Structures are given as structure tokens and as C-alpha cells.
Amino acid sequence: MTKYHFTGIKGSGMSPLAQILHDEGHEVQGSDIEKYFFTEKPLHDRQINVLLFDEDNVKEGMTVIAGNAFPDTHPEIVKAKELGLEVIRYHKFLGDYMNQFTSIAVTGAHGKTSTTGLLAHVLSGYNATSYLIGDGTGKGVKNASNFVFEACEYRRHFLAYSPDYAIMTNIDFDHPDYFTDIEDVFNAFQEMAMQVKKGIIACGDDSHLQRIKASVPVVYYGFGEHNDFAARNIEKTTEGTSFDVFVRNEFYHRFTIPMYGDHVILNSLSVISLCHYEGVPVEVIQDGLESFEGVKRRFTETVIGERVIIDDYAHHPTEIAVTIEGARQKYPDRKLVVIFQPHTFTRTQKFLNEFKESLSLADEVYLCDIFGSARENAGALTIETLGDLIEGSHILQEESVEQLLTHENAVFMFMGAGDVQKYQKAFEKKLNN
Numbered sequence: 001m002t003k004y005h006f007t008g009i010k011g012s013g014m015s016p017l018a019q020i021l022h023d024e025g026h027e028v029q030g031s032d033i034e035k036y037f038f039t040e041k042p043l044h045d046r047q048i049n050v051l052l053f054d055e056d057n058v059k060e061g062m063t064v065i066a067g068n069a070f071p072d073t074h075p076e077i078v079k080a081k082e083l084g085l086e087v088i089r090y091h092k093f094l095g096d097y098m099n100q101f102t103s104i105a106v107t108g109a110h111g112k113t114s115t116t117g118l119l120a121h122v123l124s125g126y127n128a129t130s131y132l133i134g135d136g137t138g139k140g141v142k143n144a145s146n147f148v149f150e151a152c153e154y155r156r157h158f159l160a161y162s163p164d165y166a167i168m169t170n171i172d173f174d175h176p177d178y179f180t181d182i183e184d185v186f187n188a189f190q191e192m193a194m195q196v197k198k199g200i201i202a203c204g205d206d207s208h209l210q211r212i213k214a215s216v217p218v219v220y221y222g223f224g225e226h227n228d229f230a231a232r233n234i235e236k237t238t239e240g241t242s243f244d245v246f247v248r249n250e251f252y253h254r255f256t257i258p259m260y261g262d263h264v265i266l267n268s269l270s271v272i273s274l275c276h277y278e279g280v281p282v283e284v285i286q287d288g289l290e291s292f293e294g295v296k297r298r299f300t301e302t303v304i305g306e307r308v309i310i311d312d313y314a315h316h317p318t319e320i321a322v323t324i325e326g327a328r329q330k331y332p333d334r335k336l337v338v339i340f341q342p343h344t345f346t347r348t349q350k351f352l353n354e355f356k357e358s359l360s361l362a363d364e365v366y367l368c369d370i371f372g373s374a375r376e377n378a379g380a381l382t383i384e385t386l387g388d389l390i391e392g393s394h395i396l397q398e399e400s401v402e403q404l405l406t407h408e409n410a411v412f413m414f415m416g417a418g419d420v421q422k423y424q425k426a427f428e429k430k431l432n433n
Contacts (some may be wrong), residue, residue, distance in 0.1 A: 006030030008067025009050055013090055013150070015039040016138025017065070020130060022046050023140030029310075031057050031076065038296060038421070039136030040408040060141060060190070064095050068157060077161055091160035094149065098148075098163060101130065101147035101423055104274065106194065109168030109185070109332035110319050111286035112150050114298050117269045122288030124272055126280045135296035135313075139181035158362045164198040165277075167270045174316050178352040186211070189254060193218075195230055201273045204228070204264060219277060221269040221278070223262075229273040231265050236329050241265060245272055253282045255261050257289050260299075263327030267294055299326060304431045306409040315343040317354035324361045327411055334411045337404065339396060341416035345381050356389040364407065365393040371418025386414035401427045 006018050009030025019042050021409040022028045029049040031335055032040075043050055052055050055075040058064060064080040064087045074077075080087045104123075106116040113134045120131035120139075128141045134150040151158040151166070154175050171189055173182045186208050193200055193214040202209040204220030204227040212218060221229040233254075240258040243265055244251060256266050268289055275285050294300065297313040308331065314323045320340070340359060342348040348355070348370055357363050367383050367390075387393050394403065404412065404427055414424040 001028050002136070003027040004029070005062045005064050005076075005080075007053075007068050008032055008069070009043065010037045010040050010060040010301060011090070012069045012134045012136055013094070013132065013152070013369050014067050015043055015136045016066070016095065016132040016134075017090065018043060018048060020132060020140035021048060022048055023088040023130075023138075024142070027059070033398070035174065036150055037136075044135070055302065058083065058085065060085075062090065064418055065090060068155070075297065085367050092214075093159045095160040095162070098147050098149065098161065099280070102165075103147045103149070103163040103165065104159075104165045105149060105151040105158065105161055105163040105196075105274070106164045106169070106243065107153060107189070108167075109172035109174050109259045109317065110322075111152070111169040111263060111267050112152070113168060114294070116148060116150040117294070118165070118267060118289070118292050118296075119271045119274065122275060123148060123280070123287055125288045126275075126284050135298070137296065143265075151192075153188050153192075156191070158426055159193050159195065160196040161192075162197060162250060162420060164196070165274060166192065166196045166200050167274060168193075168200060168202040168209055169267070170203055170206045172316070174317055174347070177344065199277060201270055201277070203270070205266075212234070218271055221273045222266065229269055229276070234265065235273055236260070238330055238332065241329075246268065247276065251278070253286070255286055255289060255317035257427050258292075259294075259326075260329040261322050263322040264326065299323065302428070303405060304428060307407075308411045309424060309428065310411060310413045310419065312415050313411060313417055314415045316347070317351050317358040317418070320355070320358040320415060321361060323413065323415065324358070327413060334409065335363045335407060336413060337364040337407050337410050338362035338413045338415060338419065339366045339368065339404070341420035342370045342383070342386065343417040345370055348386065349381050352386060352389065355386055359393070362413070364410075365390050366396040366404070367393055368416070368420060368423055369395050371416065371420075391421050394422060398423055398426050403432055405430060 010032040018028050031053045044129050058079045096236040116133045123129045128144040128148040130141045130144040132138045179185050193212050197217050200218045200314040205222035220227045230246045234243045240255045245253045245405040302309040314320045367387050369383050391408050
């Protein structure tokens, strides 16, 4: 068995890949910075050795898998090359790894993680499925026939993959630090579409995805009647959502999901479409949809007394809007208090007005300082710029979370892709005291 060393093991793709290789019986270790990330818990649960970055971590006989965020000048990568070890970039390794399975890539600007988790769960009820989810969760199953994985469009990393199937949830302009405009994003997805080997399941309500050309069948799902798989007769309650699925205008089945908002209907419909295409029995699909418990940091709920706390990764205006919509369905009579931490200066600057529109859907808005990233940790913009646009909004510091206590019997939605959870933890501590 190969011994793998992961440089940047806490990454949202690196951590699940390390888990998968460990589950398959390989010896795995990795390194990263000291700061705690939610992606590392499954590594500790498996007793995978997580070290601090140090060139001495790299030893003879290892294969080094390097995270995309780390340049060739990183001391561990330099050391590996000095020792003559094989150094493989994360997306290149994954691209080669998936060839032994029926591989299903889940991609799109929004909904990737939730859809990947849901598909992996439903397919696992039918036959052995390994999976890699962008919430830091991975599982390697012996003799697996399927491999479900999240494929990110950022820097066109997903072009390292040639999957059997691809689910494409939507195309939207994001990552303005890399993509120039929506057409640049579309071109990346178009290139990805040409690499798919068996079929594409795409949201037909998305005008950009309707333009996708491929050398394999493109099956469309959505609310519109023009779709191959269409959701109709939708019933939304505080318990969940029910809807009929019509396949090319013929009734197929009525499904019930314990989830909220139009976006979860679309995510479920993409999974139903893929499973129908692969011949998974309808009872297995319904059981999987009903028993799915969600993925990390996607509408993750905690109840303390009269208050409901929701942790969500939403960091783009579109995601914020649909997450608030879902909370309104589940909690129609409660005040929605959003605590939002913008992620990256370029995204905040580019979408200032869109953030104002989506955040204004909440009853109360609290804003936290902008979270930079490894590639961009400073900017001229401040959180006050966004705060000035949103009438009645408040700026929140970690040490002043007690101001949230003025809202009783409310739903508190902590949103962002940075470390917004530190504000949530501080608030929970106040509540528990």
C-alpha cells in the first residue's frame, strides 16, 4: 500500500480525499496550519495524523498529494521533489482516481454540496457508493461501483475530470477574482460538458444551461413544462415539501422531502433524474430523500430555549436569498435575524447591491467584518460600506454578540464561507450561560 502525505489536508476537497484513501486501507497523513477547521473532525475520528506544515513531514517512499492553494515553492513540495517523490495535484489525482468507477460529478455555481450529499445518500441505498463532498466529508467503500463527487468550477479545476455523468445545477457569476464575466463562466461549463462520457443532467430553468452543447444526451429538469423531468403540484408546509414528478409529461411519482425552499426541490429533482436514468427503483429514491439528514453547514439547526440557530455556508447573494426563503417556509411566524460575514473583498465589492437586495429579505441584519482568503487577505472595502446600503443593519463584533439577545423566539441565521461560526459559538455561549 502507498503511504500518502497530503499538503493542505484540511482543505474542503483534500480532507474527504484523505478519508477515502484511508477507508480503502492506505496509510495516510497530512499537514496544514494550526487553526481549527470543521473539515478536520472526520480526520481525527479516523485517527489520521494531522501535522503542522514542516518539510520534515515528507519522507522517502511517500506519494505527496498537494492542495491547489499551495505553490511549487512550498517547503514540503520542494522537499518532496528533492527526494524524487511523486507530487500530484489534488484535481489531477482525483481525475485519475475516478476512472475505476461509474463517476458522477456534481457541479454548478450553487447547490453543489447539498446535491452531492443527497445523491451519495440515495445511491448508497441501491449499491456501494464512495463519495467526496465539499463539506469536508468523504467515504471510501470497498468494492464500490459508483463514485459521487463535487466538482468545483473555480480556476477551471473541474476540467481535470472526465466523469461518466455530470449534474449541472446552475451557472451564475461568482469568483470575480478569477472569472471575468458570466460568459467566461459559461465557457468553462461548456468545456466541462464536452468531457462527460455518458450523460448530463442539467437544470432546464437556467437559461445558460439551455445553451450547453454536448456529445452525450442532455436531460433537463426543473419547474418549467419544457423539462424532461418536471416538478408539479408542489405543496409546501412547515414539515417539508411534496411534489409530483412528470417524466416527459407522464406522471412518474409523488415525492416528499423533509426540506424547505424551491432550491431543494431542484436539488432533489436532479437526483431523481439521475437515478431514473440509471434504473434505481422509485421506492429506493423516496426512502433516500426522506432519510437524508443534510450536509455540514447547510441549514444546520440548533435549538437553545426559544431560539433557533441556523448555520449555513451561503456566501453569494443568490444563496442567501434561497436560504432565507427556506427558513420562511419552515418558520413562517418567526422573526428571521441574519448574521452575515462576507467572504473575500472582490466578491463583496462586485455584488454590493445584490447583497443589499438579498439580505434585505431578512427581518434584522447584522454584519461581521469581511473575511479575506488565502489568495486575498486585504482590500480597501470595509463592512461599513455594505452596512450603509442596508437600512437598519448593525455591525457585529465577536465581543458584542449579546446585542442579539434582544431578539427572543427568533431564528438566527449565521451565514458565510469564512469563520462566521466564531460569532455563533460566542452567541451560543451567552445563551447557555
